[in-house]
Amino acid sequence: GDSVTQMEGPVTLSEEAFLTINCTYTATGYPSLFWYVQYPGEGLQLLLKATKADDKGSNKGFEATYRKETTSFHLEKGSVQVSDSAVYFCATDKLIFGTGTRLQVFP
Amino acid sequence: ETGVTQTPRHLVMGMTNKKSLKCEQHLGHNAMYWYKQSAKKPLELMFVYNFKEQTENNSVPSRFSPECPNSSHLFLHLHTLQPEDSALYLCASSDDPTETNYGYTFGSGTRLTVV
Numbered sequence: 599g600d601s602v603t604q605m606e607g608p609v610t611l612s613e614e615a616f617l618t619i620n621c622t623y624t625a626t627g628y629p630s631l632f633w634y635v636q637y638p639g640e641g642l643q644l645l646l647k648a649t650k651a652d653d654k655g656s657n658k659g660f661e662a663t664y665r666k667e668t669t670s671f672h673l674e675k676g677s678v679q680v681s682d683s684a685v686y687f688c689a690t691d692k693l694i695f696g697t698g699t700r701l702q703v704f705p
Numbered sequence: 706e707t708g709v710t711q712t713p714r715h716l717v718m719g720m721t722n723k724k725s726l727k728c729e730q731h732l733g734h735n736a737m738y739w740y741k742q743s744a745k746k747p748l749e750l751m752f753v754y755n756f757k758e759q760t761e762n763n764s765v766p767s768r769f770s771p772e773c774p775n776s777s778h779l780f781l782h783l784h785t786l787q788p789e790d791s792a793l794y795l796c797a798s799s800d801d802p803t804e805t806n807y808g809y810t811f812g813s814g815t816r817l818t819v820v
Contacts, residue, residue, distance in 0.1 A: 640813050641711075643811065644808040644810070693753075694747075696747055698747075
């Protein structure tokens with residue numbers, strides 16, 4: 599069946615560092631792909647999405663490119679802030695989520 | 706406020722209690738979902754309702770009983786739970802479960818502790 603694999607966290611960075619959170623998927627066909635963010639004590643919020651191969655989703659300085667050849671959708675940000683500390687989930691449109699990756703950013 | 710409201714935010718219940726979780730959305734969405742979020746596990750889809758009809762039940766134990774009286778409200782009735790049922794229960798909604806290019810809108814969750 600379909601699945602999503604994310605890198606294990608926590609990912610610990612200093613403010614202004616470059617962020618990459620890896621996500622790979624297995625699926626039948628070409629699903630839409632999403633990144634969600636969960637801040638402490640909150641539900642998940644949609645961060646960005648891509649609906650087809652080579653699409654790049656972007657929002658709030660975060661980017662992810664749909665790579666069909668590597669079945670990946672890695673999340674990147676050039677300069678993280680303390681306020682980006684949260685748990686990030688990669689997901690497909692078939693209701694399949696990864697385990698989440700906790701990001702901790704220190705000043 | 707995300708548009709999906711869950712109550713209560715926190716719930717502590719004994720194994721012999723009966724309680725209900727409530728979810729409400731006024732986004733005009735037709736599909737609603739219950740997810741279970743446990744530490745270090747992927748989000749587990751529990752139930753899917755589309756136009757008030759249950760379309761998916763992912764082998765959830767019968768001690769969890771969903772109810773969807775209309776497309777804006779979703780309940781999860783709980784009875785004789787086990788300590789391993791302690792988790793964050795998330796409600797979500799979307800326009801259409803078969804076409805989710807717009808993603809889901811999640812509530813803030815109910816943190817359930819079974820003692």
